[in-house]
Amino acid sequence: MLHTKLFLQGRLRHELGTREKVWLEEAIKRTIRLKPRETLVERGTRVEHSYYIIEGTVLRHLDDRNGERQLVGLNFPGDFVDLHGFPMKRLDHSTAALGHVHLAEVPHSAIAELVDRSGHLARALWFSTLLDAAMHREWIFRLGRLNAEGRIAHLICEIVERHKFVGLYDGHNLPVQLLQRDYAEACGITPVHANRSFRNLKDRGILELGGDGRIEILNEAELKRLGEFRGDYLYGEGDLALDSFEDRDGGAAR
């Protein structure tokens, strides 16, 4: 079974050819599992492997002086968690599992081979790390320009949109169960205020709160409006309709 079948899915410009998918798959030396809230890599660690998510959600965070977390990114199935560790060699932030997580471990030596073998695949891996950067920029926007409700709305929209790419959104239920504390840590607000903001969203019929972080989305359009959400930064195929796809297929292998 193909572990990496979701990699860059929905990102036409960089979707992989058959051969490339095989090579990528072969780069996986083993898979590992994390328990809920288990740490994957601690900030400052030198890394020799990167991890691709087969299943589950990984939180990326920086901690302040008092140990309070600021989430700086989320990763879902189809994402590399820390591919940037390949050129960087050291992680400037920590990563941890949300719930149960299944990861494919890829040694940097294997990535080096991939990159040498296929310029197109190299470009795709590079692109994948830049997608993270684009999301970071949008997170800066979210924190700098939106109020608490808008920030939560924006984050939910991003989670939905990203799961649409990989076919993991059913149209109503948010496919990730974050605690209100996690929303607070992602949005730069206190858990208490996150709670009140959720309450507002619920009272206005925009979403419904189930237990255990389950969220049902009742009015996606309104969520997008509140979060000033423009999904184009995720570089999905729809946004690239005008593109020429000059390097679309995997045939570029050298």
Place this chain on the structure above:
Amino acid sequence: MLHTKLFLQGRLRHELGTREKVWLEEAIKRTIRLKPRETLVERGTRVEHSYYIIEGTVLRHLDDRNGERQLVGLNFPGDFVDLHGFPMKRLDHSTAALGHVHLAEVPHSAIAELVDRSGHLARALWFSTLLDAAMHREWIFRLGRLNAEGRIAHLICEIVERHKFVGLYDGHNLPVQLLQRDYAEACGITPVHANRSFRNLKDRGILELGGDGRIEILNEAELKRLGEFRGDYLYGEGDLALDSFEDRDGGAAR
């Protein structure tokens, strides 16, 4: 004269060999100049070139519904402004000059050649785009976990530290003259509140405000404390003292 002599300077792991520097230099097809506040690239534009800063400061920003700006990054001499445009092909944010800016224009076709010619140089360019991502993460932290004063302090620390790498900091004077409005746009606060925060910093003897955005730093240690500033995310040589530098020299050309 070498335009690109500052590229990745101070980042030992990825400093370039002599040959690579020549190749990079040869990739420059022309240089262009921007006037103060002139836009370089508008969000959404398809790009065929990337720009390396020879002199001046470039602001990167996203705009909200009302046209209010959120700065998402700054670039200084030695930085590529939008190298990520090479794999991405489209910019998800806008870029504009702060004051007078002198840029080297590098066509993506030339970058493609560079990348094919030297795996090491390719890695260095990739690394350079990831440095932006690391800074983005720190900006998220700044906005999510610090109050107005801390945010300003953190930003000033980053500007200082980055200019130290390229030898453009004299030990006292902030080498970039941002308006208080720019600080506000970077820190997610109003200009009025930025003003009051600066006033506090000044009253406590931490810095001195000259005209035209000039800032003299009187107590760098206190600024770092206020901003909870840990410079390691900039990946300077000091932080990598323990590294093996297995790919340090340009000899990796294929």
Place this chain on the structure above:
DNA sequence: CGCTGCATTGAAATATCTCAATCAATGTGG
């Protein structure tokens, strides 16, 4: 049953914003 972890609520404290006004420096046209 009595924990424990998370959600929820209330009330008061604090940070930040908004609006409106003033000030200082600079540039422009006459």
Place this chain on the structure above:
DNA sequence: CCACATTGATTGAGATATTTCAATGCAGCG
């Protein structure tokens, strides 16, 4: 050289958003 407009910095006062602290509720679990 003056009158005037422009731009950015500064200040005050009141409004709003968010935090803090403390308490309660609620469900799962040994």
